[in-house]
Amino acid sequence: xxxxxxxxxxxxxxxxxxxxxxxxxxxxxxxxxxxxxxxxxxxxxxxxxxxxxxxxxxxxxxxxxxxxxxxxxxxxxxxxxxxxxxxxxxxxxxxxxxxxxxxxxxxxxxxxxxxxxxxxxxxxxxxxxxxxxxxxxxxxxxxxxxxxxxxxxxxxxxxxxxxxxxxxxxxxxxxxxxxxxxxxxxxxxxxxxxxxxxxxxxxxxxxxxxxxxxxxxxxxxxxxxxxxxxxxxxxxxxxxxxxxxxxxxxxxxxxxxxxxxxxxxxxxxxxxxxxxxxxxxxxxx
Numbered sequence: 001x002x003x004x005x006x007x008x009x010x011x012x013x014x015x016x017x018x019x020x021x022x023x024x025x026x027x028x029x030x031x032x033x034x035x036x037x038x039x040x041x042x043x044x045x046x047x048x049x050x051x052x053x054x055x056x057x058x059x060x061x062x063x064x065x066x067x068x069x070x071x072x073x074x075x076x077x078x079x080x081x082x083x084x085x086x087x088x089x090x091x092x093x094x095x096x097x098x099x100x101x102x103x104x105x106x107x108x109x110x111x112x113x114x115x116x117x118x119x120x121x122x123x124x125x126x127x128x129x130x131x132x133x134x135x136x137x138x139x140x141x142x143x144x145x146x147x148x149x150x151x152x153x154x155x156x157x158x159x160x161x162x163x164x165x166x167x168x169x170x171x172x173x174x175x176x177x178x179x180x181x182x183x184x185x186x187x188x189x190x191x192x193x194x195x196x197x198x199x200x201x202x203x204x205x206x207x208x209x210x211x212x213x214x215x216x217x218x219x220x221x222x223x224x225x226x227x228x229x230x231x232x233x234x235x236x237x238x239x240x241x242x243x244x245x246x247x248x249x250x251x252x253x254x255x256x257x258x259x260x261x262x263x264x265x266x267x268x269x270x271x272x273x274x275x276x277x278x279x280x281x282x283x284x285x
Contacts, residue, residue: 015108020060021046024102032191041095044173047248048072061109069096083275084171135276138269139166143197147265153208153228158258160205161251162277163198169281172248172274178224216243225251
């Protein structure tokens with residue numbers, strides 16, 4: 001048991017949702033692929049909770065509510081821009097059950113919770129069709145120069161996003177949760193092998209990000225993905241300044257816009273969706 005878990009029990013308090021996930025991931029052992037899968041799945045869950053506007057004091061018990069978990073998996077399955085694969089849905093369900101089992105074994109869900117509640121998650125749909133050939137071509141295009149009139153920094157962020165999605169097979173929720181500190185000294189991710197082109201695209205974005213942070217007033221926000229220039233919300237009129245962290249939804253929107261810009265030059269990439277890139281990450285090596 002970790003010190004954080006022991007402290008929560010000693011105080012008679014349930015850990016927060018974020019705290020429960022951190023404690024679980026901190027003690028997680030096993031095959032590297034399983035650990036990596038659990039990590040991105042639970043980060044995706046926390047990103048989903050944040051997008052839903054759940055309160056900051058959300059407890060671990062509230063996080064494991066079957067209705068919330070079902071909504072999370074269902075949303076991933078029915079995402080109009082990037083529906084999750086069957087493997088991705090199974091990974092989410094497995095991570096939720098593993099977290100639930102850990103919390104119960106450590107008595108972190110409260111004194112009145114003993115028997116495991118059934119986590120009846122949404123049945124996965126049939127596998128979505130993917131176009132891996134078009135996805136590979138998009139990676140080639142993304143590694144090149146930005147098409148007019150795309151800002152070079154925005155294109156650099158898109159290229160890094162696309163390559164990491166293709167290498168890891170992760171969705172925008174997990175990718176948006178990455179911080180710059182998650183990168184290794186070589187610009188990769190722990191346990192992830194990047195080819196030369198992917199490494200160069202990530203390094204190019206990190207260089208843009210470094211210059212961007214240097215011009216900010218205040219501390220580095222830490223998130224890997226940042227706004228390159230200010231933008232105005234078309235609905236509210238509010239201005240989002242450069243340097244703000246980008247959400248999973250923001251990554252998806254940026255991806256759609258960049259594919260459209262690339263397609264204006266090369267229509268072979270016009271139909272590429274994030275799921276096509278993620279499919280490359282699931283190919284046998």
